[in-house]
Amino acid sequence: xxxxxxxxxxxxxxxxxxxxxxxxxxxxxxxxxxxxxxxxxxxxxxxxxxxxxxxxxxxxxxxxxxxxxxxxxxxxxxxxxxxxxxxxxxxxxxxxxxxxxxxxxxxxxxxxxxxxxxxxxxxxxxxxxxxxxxxxxxxxxxxxxxxxxxxxxxxxxxxxxxxxxxxxxxxxxxxxxxxxxxxxxxxxxxxxxxxxxxxxxxxxxxxxxxxxxxxxxxxxxxxxxxxxxxxxxxxxxxxxxxxxxxxxxxxxxxxxxxxxxxxxxxxxxxxxxxxxxxxxxxxxxxxxxxxxxxxxxxxxxxxxxxxxxxxxxxxxxxxxxxxxxxxxxxxxxxxxxxxxxxxxxx
Numbered sequence: 114x115x116x117x118x119x120x121x122x123x124x125x126x127x128x129x130x131x132x133x134x135x136x137x138x139x140x141x142x143x144x145x146x147x148x149x150x151x152x153x154x155x156x157x158x159x160x161x162x163x164x165x166x167x168x169x170x171x172x173x174x175x176x177x178x179x180x181x182x183x184x185x186x187x188x189x190x191x192x193x194x195x196x197x198x199x200x201x202x203x204x205x206x207x208x209x210x211x212x213x214x215x216x217x218x219x220x221x222x223x224x225x226x227x228x229x230x231x232x233x234x235x236x237x238x239x240x241x242x243x244x245x246x247x248x249x250x251x252x253x254x255x256x257x258x259x260x261x262x263x264x265x266x267x268x269x270x271x272x273x274x275x276x277x278x279x280x281x282x283x284x285x286x287x288x289x290x291x292x293x294x295x296x297x298x299x300x301x302x303x304x305x306x307x308x309x310x311x312x313x314x315x316x317x318x319x320x321x322x323x324x325x326x327x328x329x330x331x332x333x334x335x336x337x338x339x340x341x342x343x344x345x346x347x348x349x350x351x352x353x354x355x356x357x358x359x360x361x362x363x364x365x366x367x368x369x370x371x372x373x374x375x376x377x378x379x380x381x382x383x384x385x386x387x388x389x390x391x392x393x394x395x396x397x398x399x400x401x402x403x404x405x406x407x408x409x410x411x412x413x414x415x416x417x418x419x420x421x422x423x424x425x426x427x428x429x430x431x432x433x434x435x436x437x438x439x440x441x442x443x444x445x446x447x448x449x450x451x452x453x454x455x456x457x458x459x
Contacts, residue, residue, distance in 0.1 A: 218413025
């Protein structure tokens with residue numbers, strides 16, 4: 114327990130955060146203490162935890178979803194007519210063939226102007242503690258209002274959206290069949306969120322490794338997982354999503370932002386809470402499928418996975434990581450790429 118408390122103090126976690134941080138960190142410490150005689154790979158002890166004890170746990174298939182809602186939500190997710198000019202859909206920025214995110218540092222919506230932040234992946238988003246980098250939406254349903262109505266994204270209104278959906282006989286039939294009534298903001302949110310809950314990426318090599326297949330990942334990835342733990346990356350990136358479940362400051366040990374970089378997008382969660390302690394605090398991103406979602410960070414300023422690891426080591430841990438460790442950690446992170454579950458619901 115003392116070791117767990119030392120971790121909390123090192124990362125300057127505030128009392129209000131303890132409810133969502135203390136349990137994962139203490140859980141990690143307790144699990145590590147249960148390890149007995151870890152196997153040796155290239156002279157490095159590699160902890161292999163049972164899935165029930167691991168700080169990272171395998172993703173599970175989503176069950177108990179309504180197939181008709183999923184089909185309707187999929188159609189709405191891909192329909193550009195829901196945008197102001199009929200050119201942008203949810204899938205335009207959350208490309209399901211490119212890691213569920215955008216391939217650029219910023220996305221471009223109906224205005225032609227870049228978004229303020231890098232587009233987060235929609236894959237596995239149902240497992241996040243909240244949505245958006247600053248956590249301003251508590252649920253998938255609540256998140257939908259943001260891009261739909263933002264002038265630089267889809268630029269629409271609920272009145273316009275309902276009008277378009279209500280003029281399409283296919284949508285009219287679907288809403289009456291599923292919901293027993295016409296389209297409404299609540300029902301559209303519900304259908305799109307139901308579809309997004311199918312976007313779970315399963316069977317990543319590392320998940321197979323956690324389940325006992327010691328050959329599922331390379332020796333480099335095994336070393337990388339060990340380094341990921343011993344350096345302390347696991348303190349923020351753990352659980353099913355390997356992140357996405359807590360908030361943390363960007364620049365814990367070394368200041369990340371200069372005085373000329375105090376923009377709304379860089380203020381992070383401060384924009385939601387107004388608390389000075391939340392300046393530059395962001396939702397810790399999930400590292401699931403991170404190899405597919407470059408560029409990185411909230412501003413899309415980092416082009417490669419190796420650069421992101423080095424930057425995190427310096428600003429979050431106060432360490433200049435050796436290139437060999439960076440390469441191993443990158444190999445581990447690449448083993449977190451899974452296959453999207455959505456096809457099973459088609």
